[in-house]
Amino acid sequence: MEQKQALIVPEQIHLLVMEVVQQKIDALAFKKQKQHQLKVGHKLMHNLKEERVKMELAFSFEDESKKQLLFFQIDFHFQVDNLSNFYQLKQENQPVFYAPMIATLLGISLSTARGIIFEKLQNAGIKNVLIPVVSPQKMLIKPN
Secondary structure, three states: OOOOOOOOOHHHEEEEEEEEEEEEEOHHHHHHOOOOEEEEEEEEEEEOOOOEEEEEEEEEEEOOOOOEEEEEEEEEEEEEOOHHHHEEEOHHHOEEEOHHHHHHHHHHHHHHHHHHHHHHHHHOOOOOOOOOOOOHHHHOOOOO
């Protein structure tokens, strides 16, 4: 498949809405645990006609027995000028997006979520919990 090589212009990406859809904080249980396992998931939705993309991120902190201690679902709504430059329509008119554009939106979302989660946990009495810096490109690679 031939990929489009459109230039990503930051000023053409508009973050319209940030929404904390779900939040669970069990501060006491979290503080009692010495180790926490962070799991991050993402989901992409789109409205091609309106040039809109929604990036849904889910963050789950679990203890050693996989009991959920903290959970956040945060949605990020973007409008991308000239969105049609960043996908190709394939079978059944389904878009296949240009990976660097999705990685860019994922990077913006992750960085913003890091600050939101940090602040919410600080306010709940849980100090200095930082979501690690990760490669959005690596997050887009499907595991074997």
